Amino acid sequence: MPGGTPRGVRGVAILGSTGSIGKSALQVLARQRERFRVVALTARDNREALDRQVREWQPRLSGLVAERGPDLLVEAATHPDADIVLNAVVGAAGLDATLAALRAGKRVALANKETLVMAGDLVRQASVEGGGELVPVDSEHSAVLQCVAGREGGLARLILTASGGPFREWEPARIRGATVAEALNHPTWQMGSKVTVDSATLANKALEVIEAHYLFQLPYAGLEVVVHPQSIIHAFAEFCDGSVIAQLGFPSMELPILYAFTHPERLPDSGVRRFDPVAVGAMTFEPVRTEVFRAFRAGVEAGRAGGTAPAVFNAANEVAVAAFLAGGIAFGRIAEVIEQVLDVHRVEPVRELDTVRAADRWAREHAHEVLA
Ligand code: MG
Numbered sequence: 281m282p283g284g285t286p287r288g289v290r291g292v293a294i295l296g297s298t299g300s301i302g303k304s305a306l307q308v309l310a311r312q313r314e315r316f317r318v319v320a321l322t323a324r325d326n327r328e329a330l331d332r333q334v335r336e337w338q339p340r341l342s343g344l345v346a347e348r349g350p351d352l353l354v355e356a357a358t359h360p361d362a363d364i365v366l367n368a369v370v371g372a373a374g375l376d377a378t379l380a381a382l383r384a385g386k387r388v389a390l391a392n393k394e395t396l397v398m399a400g401d402l403v404r405q406a407s408v409e410g411g412g413e414l415v416p417v418d419s420e421h422s423a424v425l426q427c428v429a430g431r432e433g434g435l436a437r438l439i440l441t442a443s444g445g446p447f448r449e450w451e452p453a454r455i456r457g458a459t460v461a462e463a464l465n466h467p468t469w470q471m472g473s474k475v476t477v478d479s480a481t482l483a484n485k486a487l488e489v490i491e492a493h494y495l496f497q498l499p500y501a502g503l504e505v506v507v508h509p510q511s512i513i514h515a516f517a518e519f520c521d522g523s524v525i526a527q528l529g530f531p532s533m534e535l536p537i538l539y540a541f542t543h544p545e546r547l548p549d550s551g552v553r554r555f556d557p558v559a560v561g562a563m564t565f566e567p568v569r570t571e572v573f574r575a576f577r578a579g580v581e582a583g584r585a586g587g588t589a590p591a592v593f594n595a596a597n598e599v600a601v602a603a604f605l606a607g608g609i610a611f612g613r614i615a616e617v618i619e620q621v622l623d624v625h626r627v628e629p630v631r632e633l634d635t636v637r638a639a640d641r642w643a644r645e646h647a648h649e650v651l652a
């Protein structure tokens with residue numbers, strides 16, 4: 281279809297289209313074909329899955345990052361026909377794509393953790409400069425956005441919920457020796473393997489706290505996490521008068537993905553399971569066992585330290601999780617590696633991307649040394 285996208289139809293570029301979020305996004309878009317058009321699809325290395333998607337969606341741009349390098353992500357993120365860029369890339373390569381899209385004035389539906397954790401202030405700056413807009417896809421941040429949208433001002437505190445992961449009730453010694461299969465057995469969410477392990481260590485929740493700090497401009501004193509094993513309430517927003525608004529729904533990424541595309545509006549969507557309080561039954565809440573889930577504690581402390589510390593936390597965690605998934609270390613070692621790397625890191629303020637990249641590189645190298 282030459283000559284751009286038809287009026288009223290919004291162009292969507294999906295970075296990471298063969299991953300868990302990318303596939304959910306295409307399921308959502310398959311029900312919204314009159315509203316959106318897929319203009320770009322990129323995947324890491326899954327040629328077969330990408331080819332199938334390309335045959336169905338006929339995007340103007342598609343490719344594998346493994347073949348064409350990370351510049352492909354920037355090309356897709358700044359594609360002239362893209363109004364919305366869904367950044368569902370895993371890893372630090374997602375950061376450049378976010379920055380480029382924001383500078384090009386796009387809406388970035390953000391599912392790439394590294395973007396805000398590594399460079400929260402720089403990302404904010406890029407959207408001010410380029411007129412782009414950052415909208416979270418993660419269920420907890422989407423929940424917060426849905427609680428605060430149209431209620432500007434007066435936000436006092438956020439409580440993000442955590443399912444608690446598969447080891448919520450386990451004894452510390454048993455968690456220490458947990459196998460890969462046990463760590464990948466998440467009770468409520470179906471996700472990629474890296475984020476599933478992060479949910480088992482609760483490192484994922486620490487990353488979400490850091491992201492929330494940048495997304496909603498709240499100090500860490502106003503950011504809390506509560507364990508909610510049913511994963512029905514995704515976040516609470518407390519306002520200055522003490523009123524609390526929460527967002528609820530059965531666990532599904534399709535709703536937050538669609539909301540990120542349409543915020544602050546909503547579209548009817550037949551694909552989301554209707555809410556049923558009776559089917560939910562009792563909802564329970566517990567504190568996070570911070571003395572057991574030390575990766576969580578280390579991550580929130582890194583967030584509070586600011587500067588390069590969150591990037592170092594993220595990089596050390598990535599190296600440790602990869603080692604765990606490869607069978608190289610015990611589950612309990614993940615948190616120790618993170619702590620050992622953060623212990624010797626000298627935090628620097630982040631005024632440019634090079635500072636973050638250097639910290640990221642240093643943390644990866646140091647984590648490998650700790651592992652060896
Ligand atoms: Mg989440």
